[in-house]
Amino acid sequence: MSVGVEPHWLLARRDEAERTLVRTGIPDGHDEAWKYLDAKQFLVSAQPSLPDDVSRLAAALSLPEAWQVLVFAGGVFRKDLSRLASQVPGIAVEALSAALDTDAPSVGAHLGELDPLDSAMFAANRERWSDGLFLGIPADTALPGPVQILDIGSGSSFLRHLVVAGPRSRAEILELRAAPDGILAVSRSVLEADLQEGASVSYRSLQAGGDRLRSWAGLAARLERGAEFTSRQFLVSGELSRTETVVELAGPDARADLSGLTAVSGGRVADVLTVVRHASPRAVSHQLFQALAGGKSTASFLGIVQVERDAQKTSARQSNRNLLLSREASINSRPQLEIWADDVKCSHGSTTGRLDDKALFFLRSRGFSEEGARALLVRAFAGELVEQLPEGSFRSLVETLLEETL
Amino acid sequence: MSGEILLELNGLRAKAGETEILKGLDLTVRRGEVHAIMGPNGSGKSTLSQVIAGHPGYEITGGTALYKGKDLFSMAPEIRSREGIFIAYQYPVEIPGVANNYFLRAALNEHRKHKGLPELDGGPFLRLLRERMKTLHMDPALSGRSLNEGFSGGQKKRNEVLQMLLLEPELAFLDETDSGLDIDALRDCADGVNSLRSPDRAFVVVTHYQRLLDHIVPDFVHVLHNGRIIRTGSKELALELEAKGYEWLTAGAA
Numbered sequence: 001m002s003v004g005v006e007p008h009w010l011l012a013r014r015d016e017a018e019r020t021l022v023r024t025g026i027p028d029g030h031d032e033a034w035k036y037l038d039a040k041q042f043l044v045s046a047q048p049s050l051p052d053d054v055s056r057l058a059a060a061l062s063l064p065e066a067w068q069v070l071v072f073a074g075g076v077f078r079k080d081l082s083r084l085a086s087q088v089p090g091i092a093v094e095a096l097s098a099a100l101d102t103d104a105p106s107v108g109a110h111l112g113e114l115d116p117l118d119s120a121m122f123a124a125n126r127e128r129w130s131d132g133l134f135l136g137i138p139a140d141t142a143l144p145g146p147v148q149i150l151d152i153g154s155g156s157s158f159l160r161h162l163v164v165a166g167p168r169s170r171a172e173i174l175e176l177r178a179a180p181d182g183i184l185a186v187s188r189s190v191l192e193a194d195l196q197e198g199a200s201v202s203y204r205s206l207q208a209g210g211d212r213l214r215s216w217a218g219l220a221a222r223l224e225r226g227a228e229f230t231s232r233q234f235l236v237s238g239e240l241s242r243t244e245t246v247v248e249l250a251g252p253d254a255r256a257d258l259s260g261l262t263a264v265s266g267g268r269v270a271d272v273l274t275v276v277r278h279a280s281p282r283a284v285s286h287q288l289f290q291a292l293a294g295g296k297s298t299a300s301f302l303g304i305v306q307v308e309r310d311a312q313k314t315s316a317r318q319s320n321r322n323l324l325l326s327r328e329a330s331i332n333s334r335p336q337l338e339i340w341a342d343d344v345k346c347s348h349g350s351t352t353g354r355l356d357d358k359a360l361f362f363l364r365s366r367g368f369s370e371e372g373a374r375a376l377l378v379r380a381f382a383g384e385l386v387e388q389l390p391e392g393s394f395r396s397l398v399e400t401l402l403e404e405t406l
Numbered sequence: 407m408s409g410e411i412l413l414e415l416n417g418l419r420a421k422a423g424e425t426e427i428l429k430g431l432d433l434t435v436r437r438g439e440v441h442a443i444m445g446p447n448g449s450g451k452s453t454l455s456q457v458i459a460g461h462p463g464y465e466i467t468g469g470t471a472l473y474k475g476k477d478l479f480s481m482a483p484e485i486r487s488r489e490g491i492f493i494a495y496q497y498p499v500e501i502p503g504v505a506n507n508y509f510l511r512a513a514l515n516e517h518r519k520h521k522g523l524p525e526l527d528g529g530p531f532l533r534l535l536r537e538r539m540k541t542l543h544m545d546p547a548l549s550g551r552s553l554n555e556g557f558s559g560g561q562k563k564r565n566e567v568l569q570m571l572l573l574e575p576e577l578a579f580l581d582e583t584d585s586g587l588d589i590d591a592l593r594d595c596a597d598g599v600n601s602l603r604s605p606d607r608a609f610v611v612v613t614h615y616q617r618l619l620d621h622i623v624p625d626f627v628h629v630l631h632n633g634r635i636i637r638t639g640s641k642e643l644a645l646e647l648e649a650k651g652y653e654w655l656t657a658g659a660a
Binding site for chain 1: 459460461462482483484486487488493495498499501502503504509512513516517520569573
């Protein structure tokens with residue numbers, strides 16, 4: 001849709017976002033959260049990919065287990081490449097641009113509301129997004145199957161996805177970001193998920209190819225009373241990747257289970273940032289993030305857990321485990337806990353190591369080649385997170401990409 | 407017994423870091439034989455096993471080693487293994503995240519590929535695995551767990567012997583397999599070894615104590631001291647060592 005026909009409230013929000021961006025400026029290395037990756041690298045322009053390459057990726061990466069697949073290329077919804085099922089009454093699965101008309105009240109009430117206030121990248125997306133997924137699920141309704149977002153990099157794009165999960169609803173969302181090899185593509189997407197009382201949303205994302213893909217992906221979720229959010233993020237391809245996951249446990253007894261696996265080699269850089277805010281009593285958050293870094297790559301994790309004064313009986317666990325596969329690779333791990341309540345259980349742990357020489361030798365002395373022994377140990381390290389995934393083509397894709405990367 | 411020579415060590419010298427541990431060791435092992443190597447702590451018993459396995463922490467500084475007539479030291483550790491050398495380790499490693507059964511099947515299939523045999527599929531392998539585990543009185547649940555992770559001492563040693571039963575080596579070194587074992591585990595491990603004994607295979611049992619040799623009866627007993635074999639005898643030598651200790655042998659030897 002063209003800017004000319006956008007509703008006033010939306011134009012006002014874009015203006016607000018622009019002012020925020022002017023105020024914050026583009027973060028640089030002085031910003032703790034951007035110490036190992038230059039934000040400007042996500043704000044360059046790029047040439048569009050070839051249409052054939054886009055179609056080929058759309059076909060290859062539309063997952064059979066998805067109920068519906070919405071394909072976006074270069075920020076534009078591609079109905080021709082999407083796989084849309086017949087609508088189920090009450091459930092909205094459509095392009096956000098279309099939802100501005102059809103679901104105006106819901107979109108207006110939520111869009112941009114969950115963005116962290118001071119984030120330049122979220123603001124840049126809020127100002128410039130072109131389209132995205134709108135998923136609205138009424139109360140007590142379960143999606144018939146997973147909804148897949150396929151974000152194909154072509155040039156530079158800003159997508160914004162909005163998920164409104166009504167009370168006690170259930171949804172599964174798969175997000176794949178990919179680009180043709182050999183051509184610079186820049187994707188900057190945000191997914192907002194509003195989980196109302198007792199809603200349950202499972203989200204899995206994967207960077208699924210594109211050796212020149214620069215991908216910044218923001219995820220902002222708010223959980224009301226008793227809501228459950230599960231997130232599995234896999235950064236196993238691409239040139240530069242960064243995920244920023246901001247989860248607010250707004251209601252009591254909400255649960256967030258976040259995990260992610262980064263696997264980088266060559267000269268790649270991958271950054272993972274999580275902010276989990278406990279704002280209500282008895283909420284639970286579990287985080288497990290792992291990284292494997294080979295070649296001259298860099299993998300970083302910054303995990304912030306905030307427990308507000310009223311969030312008594314909070315249980316928060318964060319774990320970051322890393323494996324260095326070469327001398328030149330580097331890993332940065334920074335857990336941060338900010339706790340203002342006094343009756344809480346919080347723990348965090350961070351380990352970084354190399355492959356165990358003893359285990360390598362042992363395996364060789366049982367007949368494994370050196371390469372085979374290394375591969376087995378690397379798979380063992382990555383296995384915990386891969387095995388959390390249900391069997392299916394998403395998992396197979398993760399496994400294939402892991403093999404290629406390592 | 408006069409089987410074909412399997413392993414021939416001549417004047418073997420090896421050091422770990424700056425310390426020379428093996429100082430001219432001679433040993434000839436023929437197919438069908440069982441050798442016991444005994445000796446006090448620090449005599450070089452474990453080093454010998456590690457050197458045979460090809461551990462990169464040891465440097466060979468002299469002597470020769472022929473395995474099936476070929477230069478052992480020119481073979482990578484995995485080739486030694488696939489060619490039939492097996493070390494049952496004194497301290498089995500734990501590898502979290504690698505399922506025991508997956509590891510066992512992958513190792514077996516590496517050996518089968520090397521021999522030009524087809525790989526074994528899940529079903530036939532599991533049947534074989536269950537049968538071998540039964541021989542060792544191993545809890546079947548241990549096959550699905552991470553390799554040696556959280557295993558008791560006895561379970562780890564049984565697991566070493568289990569690997570041996572599956573890989574069916576031609577030359578097996580048992581490096582203090584009896585250490586830390588209760589009597590049941592000792593008997594299970596010994597039974598496992600004995601079930602493999604054949605005119606084609608040889609065993610080298612490295613131990614401190616005579617008690618394992620009640621179960622695995624050796625043809626030769628060697629006393630290793632200060633990096634060399636200073637006495638070779640029959641199984642009665644082990645009994646003599648048990649009764650008299652090592653000092654009567656080591657006092658005069660340098």
